[in-house]
Structure formats: C-alpha cells, structure tokens
Amino acid sequence: MAKDNDEQHTRQIEEFGKNDDFWIFGYGSLIWKPPPHFDKRVPGYIEGYVRRFWQASEDHRGTPEAPGRVVTLIDRAHWETLTDHHEPTERVWGAAYHIPSTHVAEVRSYLDIREINGYSIQFTPFVPSSSPDAPINCLVYIGLPSNPQFLGPQDPDQLARHILKSRGPSGENREYLFQLEVALKGLSAESGDAHVSDLVGRCRVIEGEGKGEGGDGEVESGKAKTEVLEEVEK
Template sequence: MWVFGYGSLLWNPGFEVSRTVLARLPDYHRSFCMRSIHHRGTPDAPGLVLALDAAAGAECHGLALGVRPDQADTVLAYLRERELISSAYVERVLMVDLADGTRVEAVTYVIDPDHVQYCGGLPLEEQAQIIAQAVGGRGPNTEYLHNTAAHLDGLGIADPDLAWLDGRVRDLTRIKARQQG
C-alpha cells in the first residue's frame, strides 16, 4: 500500500514507513485551505492546515510512503482516525507518479470544498496572520508550517507559496516576541 504525503505526513507519518519515494499527484495543489479546529487551532480560534485542492492541470509534489502489506489495515485505521477527525478531508485512492516514472495507487486525503472548514483562496498575508497566532491540540500552527517547509526544502521540493509563508510567519513571530518582551 502507498500513502501520498504532502504536509505533516512528510515529517510525522505516525506509522512505520517501509519505503519513501518522491512522487507527484496530478490535478491537485497543496494549500492552506482548511481551517483547523482540532490539531492546529480551536473552534474559537481556528488555525490553518494544508490540504489538497482539486485544480485541473495543477500538480503536487510530495512523498509516496510505502506500507508493508501486513501493516496496511492497521495503518489505514490509524490514518482514518487522524485525518478524518472532522470529515473535512475525504479519503481517495488516486494515481501518483513515482520519481522513476511508475504510476501507483496511493491513499490520499483531499479537501471537501463543500465542508464548512474549507477556506480556499485566502490571501497569503491572511494565511500568515492566522498561522502566526493559532495553537491546537497538536501544538502551534507555526510548528506545522515550519516543519513542513523544512522537509519540503530538504527533499528538494519547491513550493513558493509555502516558502513565502514560512518567512513571513517567522517575521511575524519575531515582531510579536519583541512587542511582548
């Protein structure tokens, strides 16, 4: 079984990965288009997390995470508990292109654009302001952003919007620290 990782699964899969391969998912793009009311925010002060938003002609680069056959059911149960906490994500089995050109089916979590937590199209500055402030059950929204940006960079995956957000949120965090100090 393959799982497509494009956000926190890159740096915190939460399951034993038997193999990782650079991969590309066509017709989706990675963006902070989901309000997080559990993991990186609260219902009163939502954060933002990455989701895959459908867009014809787009592509998202990430990792295909291999799962041993004897672990597939356990991993799938874990992923469903983790990713489907509020039904904003929809589980899909989609075709991804591995770095060697092979196409494989991968379990992928994409955003439901009709869900109340969907917020596609927010300006980058608004995203930065939200991410700089939000904290949820798994910690600060800034941690999620910075870890994802660092891992994408380490994998050689360019994401200009994410890189801009990473820098802008670091600036906002420094400004806030100076104002409080």
C-alpha cells in the same frame, strides 16, 4: 449515476491494499511524521492539484473556538475558477509510503482518526522521483471544497498572521508551517512550494516586527510547548 459512483468508490476503498499494494501519499505533516509500519518511503509528486493552507484545523493546530490552518489539495480545474494570490506549482511534491498487507487494517484505522477533521479518501497517480515512468496508485486524504472545514482563498498576509497566533493540542500552527517548508525542500531540488515559502517569509517578517516593538503581541513565541499529539494532515 452519483449513487453508482459512490458505491464504486466505496468498493475501491475497501479493496485497496489487499494485493500488498497499499500506498499512501503525504503532502503535509505525513512528510515528516510518517504513518506507522511503513516499509518503503518514496519521494515524488502528483499532478492536477494545488496545495493550499485553506483547511481549518479544530483538533490539532487549533481549537473549535479558534481553528488553525493546515494544507489540503484543490483540484487544478476547480482552483482555476477561484481568485488566488499565489501562482500554483506544476507539481505537488510529497512522499509515498508502502504499508505491508499485514498492517493495512491497523494503519487505515490510525489514518482515519488522524485525518478525521474534514478529510476524505481519494486516489491519485503518484510519480516517484527515482522512477518517473512508473506511477503508483496512491490513497490520499483531501479536504474537498464541500467539507465544512474548507475555507477557500484567503489574503496571504492575514493568513500568515492567523497561523502565527493559532495553536492546538498538537502544538503551534507556525511549527506546522515551518516544518512543512523544511520537509518539502528535503525531498528534491525541485520540491519547494511557493505558497508555503511565501507564508513562511511573511511570518518571519511579522515576527521581526513584533520583536522590534519590544513585545510578542499576537506572535508570542509560545515557550511553553503544548504536548505534541497526532497531526491532522495527510
């Protein structure tokens, strides 16, 4: 049965987009750093998942020696078996992008490289905020709990401190967190994420403490920006 499901999933991936129906849902950096060649961008949400900074980033917001933290999605049923410090939002907001059939192969190759660090292809109904009665079947990259970069529940204060001190080829980990909050709030009046905003608030407090002590410590501002390469996220 598992083999049959795997084969069916592989066929779905191979055939997706052949009828000019390639849509990808972004819930992290794809919201503010979209894929190439899209001709439509639609704000909206998916249900049945929880967004969390529980995925290690060894290639963009961290290094193999000191991984950063980026978001992934956890199936709501699985999340309910875990111990979390934050309550989930009812919906995971993000943006869906339509890729014309002539560019699907190129964009798929681009995304497979961009999302290589532990993410795999899944599919989910996406609800456009402008047309809630017309869901769209979207491809989405998710770091499943079985992937080696999945970290599971973490203490929020320790997580905030880890994000503040992490950086990788794509830049500082804090930039990813702060940009995500801004991007989410720009989608809708209802699109904020308490988990993301709580981490931002904790980081701001910690940064303030560091400045008050007269030194940057582990929350140094990082004025020498690293070169911005491709993001790891979805």
